[in-house]
Structure formats: C-alpha cells, structure tokens
Amino acid sequence: MTLLRRHPVLTACFALALAATLFFGIRTVQRTLYWMDPAHQAQALEPWMTPRYIAHSWLVDGQELAQHLGVPPEPEERPTLETIAKKRGVPLAQVMEEAQAFLDANATRQSE
Template identity: 80%
Template sequence: MTLLRRHPVLVTCFALALSATLYFGVRTIQRTIYWMDPAHQAQALEPWMTPRYIAHSWLVDGRALARHLGVPPDPKERPTLETIAKKRGVPLAEVIAEAEAFLALHAERQE
C-alpha cells in the first residue's frame, strides 16, 4: 500500500503494462493452439472463408492471395469468398477455383 501511495502513476503504468502483457500473451497462446490443430491446416475451401483465413490455414501470403482474387487492400474489410464472387459478379465456384490454383502454385514452390 505504501508503494501505491508514494508512486501512484508508476504503479498504475505497471499494472496497465502487466495487463497488456497478459492479454496479448493469452491471445497468442490461443491462436497458436488453434492453428496447430491439424483440422485447421490446409482446409478445403469453403464460401465463408476469407483470404486471410485461407492464408493462415495454408501458410501462404494473405496479401498475395487477396490480390490474386482481386480484393482491394482494405484492412477494415475482410470479404469472404462468397462476397468476393458476388462483388465480381462471377460464380462462387470460379473464385474457389482461382484460390485453389493459387494454393497449388504456391505448394509447388514450397516443395
């Protein structure tokens, strides 16, 4: 209690820093556990998936995949494959085929 009375700003800053460290540490551990699960690696493409999700699942560059699918770089918007198809006015199967072609090309480069 003495420390808090003598240095309230310092103790408050320390508590905030500790809270932030705990928050980001737990978040990192959760994401690591999620992506280490084999069920989330190299998943078959689904309409609900975003280019970023696909990139995490397949370990490819998400920005390159988004560019390949014609998605403008907007960090606020995360369109799904279904949304991309609707915006482009093409069938969903076409967008999925384009994404699969990108993944196949990238997989060949990694081997």
C-alpha cells in the same frame, strides 16, 4: 499498500503494463494453439473463408492470394470468398477454383 500511496502513477502504469502483457500473451497462446491444430491446417475451401484465413491455414501470402482473387490492397472489410464472387459478379465456384489454383501453385513452388 505503501507503494501505492508513495507512487500512485508509477503503480498504475505498472498495473496497466502487466494487464497488457497478460492480454496479448494469452491472445498469442490462443492463436498459436488454434493454428497448430491439424484440423485447421490446409482446410478445404469454404464460402465463409476470407483470403487471410486461407493464407493462415495454407501458409501462403495472404496479400498475394487476395490480389489473385481481385480484392483491393486495402479493403474496408475482410471479404469472404462468397462476397468476393458477388462483388465480381461471377459464380462462387469460379472464385473457389481460382483460390484453389493459387494454393496448388504455391504448394508446387514450396515443394521444389
């Protein structure tokens, strides 16, 4: 209590730094555990998936995948495969095939 009375600003800054460290530390551990789970690695493509999610699951470059699917470099939102198909005016199956072809090509490159 004495420290708080003597150095209120310093104590508040320390508490804020500690809270931020805990928040980001817990978040990092949660994400690490999520992506380490084999059920989340190399998942079969689904319409709800975003290029970023697919990239994490398959360990490929998300920007390259998004570019391959015709997503602008800085999209306003994170589009799903279904949204990408609607915006391009093509069937969902075509976008999923393009994404799968990209993943297959990258798997071949990584195995070489």
